[in-house]
Amino acid sequence: MAKEVTMCSQLQQWTPVKETAGAPSVPPQVGYCFHSPKKHPWRPIMGYEEIEVTPMPSQPITNTMVDPCYTPAGMAAEPLRFPNLVTGFDRSPEHAARAALYTRYTQYEWNQNSIKNYNESDAKRNFSERVRNDIMRMLRETDEIGTQGQRDSGRRIGERITDTTFWRNEVSIEMERLVATCEKLNDTRRQLERAIAGIEGPLHIVQECLYHREKRQGLEQVHDAVEQSLLKEVAMLKECQDKFRNMLEKVRQQSKNCRATQHELETDMRNKEYALGIDNMCHQLNNFSKGLQFYAGIERYDPTVCDTERWAAASAATLQRSQSERAKAVQMLSDAENLVNVSATEIWDQWSNTNSAFTRRIAETIEIKNKLQLHLHKVQQEMFDVEKTLELLNKAIEDKLQPLRVAHTRLQARTNRPHLEKCRDEAQNRLVKECCDLQETMETLRSKIATAEGTHQTLLGVRAGLEADLRNKSTTLFIDRDQCMGLRRGYPVTAAIKA
Numbered sequence: 001m002a003k004e005v006t007m008c009s010q011l012q013q014w015t016p017v018k019e020t021a022g023a024p025s026v027p028p029q030v031g032y033c034f035h036s037p038k039k040h041p042w043r044p045i046m047g048y049e050e051i052e053v054t055p056m057p058s059q060p061i062t063n064t065m066v067d068p069c070y071t072p073a074g075m076a077a078e079p080l081r082f083p084n085l086v087t088g089f090d091r092s093p094e095h096a097a098r099a100a101l102y103t104r105y106t107q108y109e110w111n112q113n114s115i116k117n118y119n120e121s122d123a124k125r126n127f128s129e130r131v132r133n134d135i136m137r138m139l140r141e142t143d144e145i146g147t148q149g150q151r152d153s154g155r156r157i158g159e160r161i162t163d164t165t166f167w168r169n170e171v172s173i174e175m176e177r178l179v180a181t182c183e184k185l186n187d188t189r190r191q192l193e194r195a196i197a198g199i200e201g202p203l204h205i206v207q208e209c210l211y212h213r214e215k216r217q218g219l220e221q222v223h224d225a226v227e228q229s230l231l232k233e234v235a236m237l238k239e240c241q242d243k244f245r246n247m248l249e250k251v252r253q254q255s256k257n258c259r260a261t262q263h264e265l266e267t268d269m270r271n272k273e274y275a276l277g278i279d280n281m282c283h284q285l286n287n288f289s290k291g292l293q294f295y296a297g298i299e300r301y302d303p304t305v306c307d308t309e310r311w312a313a314a315s316a317a318t319l320q321r322s323q324s325e326r327a328k329a330v331q332m333l334s335d336a337e338n339l340v341n342v343s344a345t346e347i348w349d350q351w352s353n354t355n356s357a358f359t360r361r362i363a364e365t366i367e368i369k370n371k372l373q374l375h376l377h378k379v380q381q382e383m384f385d386v387e388k389t390l391e392l393l394n395k396a397i398e399d400k401l402q403p404l405r406v407a408h409t410r411l412q413a414r415t416n417r418p419h420l421e422k423c424r425d426e427a428q429n430r431l432v433k434e435c436c437d438l439q440e441t442m443e444t445l446r447s448k449i450a451t452a453e454g455t456h457q458t459l460l461g462v463r464a465g466l467e468a469d470l471r472n473k474s475t476t477l478f479i480d481r482d483q484c485m486g487l488r489r490g491y492p493v494t495a496a497i498k499a
Helices: 002-011 093-100 107-213 225-284 307-352 359-414 425-489
Strands: 033-035 045-050
Touching: 107 225, 107 307, 225 307, 359 425
Parallel strands: none
Antiparallel strands: 033 045
16 A cells, blocks of 8 residues: 555656755666757756656546546556656756746736737738828829829820811812912923924924925026025024923923922821821720730830921921922913913914925835834734743743642651651652752743743833834824925914914
């Protein structure tokens, strides 16, 4: 019984008690001693040993609350191993007690830490709430700034559209007037060209008459009134030609100036139309439009080249130049019309004093015309043959395309052979050679096509030259045989100048 009480007292909770001088000796150590791997600066090295406790015998008890060392029926206590905090250190039990029951903080510090956490939580929540309120205020301000900025930008773009439309309409009206003036200048230019060309016929007739009169023999070769009239007519016709040429050069120069001004107006109107299209598109954009994108740094890029004052001044200057050129053109039209009328009257008066024959010239012109027609027919036949050759060449190239597709398809299919099957065998070499031969053949055919096309273009040029020469000969024949002879018989000289 005493042994059981002693064993129970060993299992009771251990409390640190300072050893006295008369304390019993330390029981022998059993097991191994374990130490902490690292020293702690705030307490000494910790360590413990394992000791073996003798198990208690199994016996039933009626009340387990009487003594905690007893166990219920059917249970047996297993050997326990726990650290011996009293005898496990090679130092005094006071140190062991201090090491086992050491605490770092007090209850006051624990409460203060909770209060600190509460206060910090409240402060952070208040700060977060202020930040959220500031952010919401800033969001409202930025939304207002964005909306107001977009509204002002749209209004400014609308004003710009109105200004651009006004200047566009002004430029359009001025361009219509300038185009009408340019058409009149072109009509006058063509009239002067026709007048110059119309003088060539009578002048040629007069020169032919003088040439035939040089064949006279004997006394018939006299300087009579007919020859004097012919010489005077030659001088008068050349003088009229020089006047027409000078006026034609002026009209052409003025037409160039008007065309340049028209080009400026067209460019200005086209630019304004383009700008109107862009501004209308920009004016219709909103936050829900499609195709909106970000362009980094676009606000720092300044593509403008002038301000609104210079822009309006440039449009006004263009309109002023156009009006000035129109005024010059109208004055030149009047001068050209007066010159044509005066020259026609002079030619009409001088033409009444002369007469000549055109038989030799007409026959020569007819012969040249027939030869030109013969050469033109030959050239057209050659062009037809060249076109047939081009068709054959193109057909030959098309015939080579399908074999080339077959060779390419075979080569591509053979690229799918696995591993070592991808060998460069004779079939591979023949396919590659076939492709190269077909491509070389096609290149040769294409070069022949280029040569044939060049020949065709040359024949086209020759045909155009022959047709132009034939037209010139037809015009000369018409002037000599129909107009000039008819003019000398019926005296309609002014029809060739004022037509």
